[in-house]
Amino acid sequence: MSASAAIRHLYVHVPFCPSICPYCDFHVLTRQSGLVEQYLAQIEREAERLAATYRIDLDTVYLGGGTPSFLRDTEMAALVGSIQRHLGWGRSENTLEINPGTVSAERAAHWQALGFDRASVGVQSLHDPTLLFLGRRHSAAQARSAVEQLLAQGFRVSGDLITAVAGQPLEADIHGLHELGVGHISAYTLTIEPGTEFARRGVTVSEGDEQRGFEVTAALLADLGYERYEISNYARSGQRSQHNLAYWQTRHYLGLGPGAAGHYPAAAPAVSMRRTNPHLHEWLRGDTGEPELVTPHDWVTDALFMGLRLRAGVDLADLSQRSGVDVARDYAPAIRANLERGLLVQSGERLQATDAGWWILNSVVSDFLALDLARA
Structure with a gap:
C-alpha cells in the first residue's frame, strides 16, 4: 500500500452524553461547564494538524459518540465548520449518530442543512420496559417520532437494535423498525463489559438468549427484505453503510477527537499505522497517543x-x-x-x-x- 494514498474516510468522536447507559464502555462523559468549548477548540487544532500531515479526499464522514446530536445547534455548526475548513466533507455519505430524545423537525432540518444525509438512530428497542432496563432516557414513542421526522426530512435512516435482553419482544421490535421504514438496521447482542454498571450489578446474558437473538434477527429481517451484508448489519438495496464498509475492508481512515481511532498509510516495511487518541483531558492537552506500526x-x-x-x-x-x-x-x-x-x-x-x-x-x-x- 502506498504511504501517499489519499485517505477517504473520517471518524469524529463526540464524547458527550446526557447520561451514561449501564452497558456502555465507550469513552463518554456527561456535559460539564466549559468542556464542550475546549473540545471544539481542540478539534480545530487537530483537524488542521491532520490536514497538514496526510493527503485527504473524503468519501465518508461519520460523527459518533457519545451522543453527537446532544450538541447544541451552534456547537454542531462549529464542529462541522472545523471539519469542512480543514478536511473537507464526504462525497458519498455523511452520518450523524442520533439519540431519539434529541430530535425535532427543526433540528433535523438544521443537521441536513449542515450536510448530513444519513442518520444512525439509537433506538435499541421499541418496548418501554426494555428501554428502562437498558437505562435509555427516551421512550418507544420518542424513538418512533424521531425516525419519522428524520425520514420526512429526507435522511437515510439506520436504526440500532440491541438483542438478547431478557423479556424483550424481539420480533415486535424488528417489525416496528421495518414498519417505520428504516432502510438499514444494526442489531447488536447485549454484551456485559468489565467496568460497566451492568457488570457491577452482576447482570448476565444467557447463551440461549444470545443465540436466539442472532438467529431470529437474521431470519426475520431476511423475510422482510433486508440483506444481511455483515454479521450485525442489514440493509435494503442502496442502504449499506459506506463508512462502516471502509472499516470492514481495512481501508485507511482518520480519527478525530478524544478516544478516536485512526488507520493511516505508512512507509515500508510497515503496511499501515494505527493510532488511538487518548481520553478527553489528555487529548485536550495535545496528546496524540502512540503510533502502532502494523506489520x-x-x-x-x-x-x-x-x-x-x-x-x-x-x-x-x-x-x-x-x-x-x-x-x-x-x-x-x-x-x-x-x-x-x-x-x-x-x-x-x-x-x-x-x-x-x-x-x-x-x-x-x-x-x-x-x-x-x-x-x-
Whole structure:
C-alpha cells in the first residue's frame, strides 16, 4: 500500500452524553461547564494538524459518540465548520449518530442543512420496559417520532437494535423498525463489559438468549427484505453503510477527537499505522497517543477478522497484493481446518464465513492468529 494514498474516510468522536447507559464502555462523559468549548477548540487544532500531515479526499464522514446530536445547534455548526475548513466533507455519505430524545423537525432540518444525509438512530428497542432496563432516557414513542421526522426530512435512516435482553419482544421490535421504514438496521447482542454498571450489578446474558437473538434477527429481517451484508448489519438495496464498509475492508481512515481511532498509510516495511487518541483531558492537552506500526502479517489477520464479518468475505489475492504476504500459502493450515469444519467456504480466491462460522468467528480467526504467533 502506498504511504501517499489519499485517505477517504473520517471518524469524529463526540464524547458527550446526557447520561451514561449501564452497558456502555465507550469513552463518554456527561456535559460539564466549559468542556464542550475546549473540545471544539481542540478539534480545530487537530483537524488542521491532520490536514497538514496526510493527503485527504473524503468519501465518508461519520460523527459518533457519545451522543453527537446532544450538541447544541451552534456547537454542531462549529464542529462541522472545523471539519469542512480543514478536511473537507464526504462525497458519498455523511452520518450523524442520533439519540431519539434529541430530535425535532427543526433540528433535523438544521443537521441536513449542515450536510448530513444519513442518520444512525439509537433506538435499541421499541418496548418501554426494555428501554428502562437498558437505562435509555427516551421512550418507544420518542424513538418512533424521531425516525419519522428524520425520514420526512429526507435522511437515510439506520436504526440500532440491541438483542438478547431478557423479556424483550424481539420480533415486535424488528417489525416496528421495518414498519417505520428504516432502510438499514444494526442489531447488536447485549454484551456485559468489565467496568460497566451492568457488570457491577452482576447482570448476565444467557447463551440461549444470545443465540436466539442472532438467529431470529437474521431470519426475520431476511423475510422482510433486508440483506444481511455483515454479521450485525442489514440493509435494503442502496442502504449499506459506506463508512462502516471502509472499516470492514481495512481501508485507511482518520480519527478525530478524544478516544478516536485512526488507520493511516505508512512507509515500508510497515503496511499501515494505527493510532488511538487518548481520553478527553489528555487529548485536550495535545496528546496524540502512540503510533502502532502494523506489520504485513498483523495487517492480514486484522483484514481477515474484519473482512470475514462481511457476507462477501475477503479476496485472498487482494489481501496478498495489499500486504505483500502470500496469504493463501502462509495461512493454508487455518483455511483448510476451517473449511473442513464447515466454518468457511472458498470459491477461487474468495473466502467467506458460513453462518456457523459467523457464530464463532473469534474462534475461526484465532486459528489465523496462532499461525502468526508460531512465526514470531
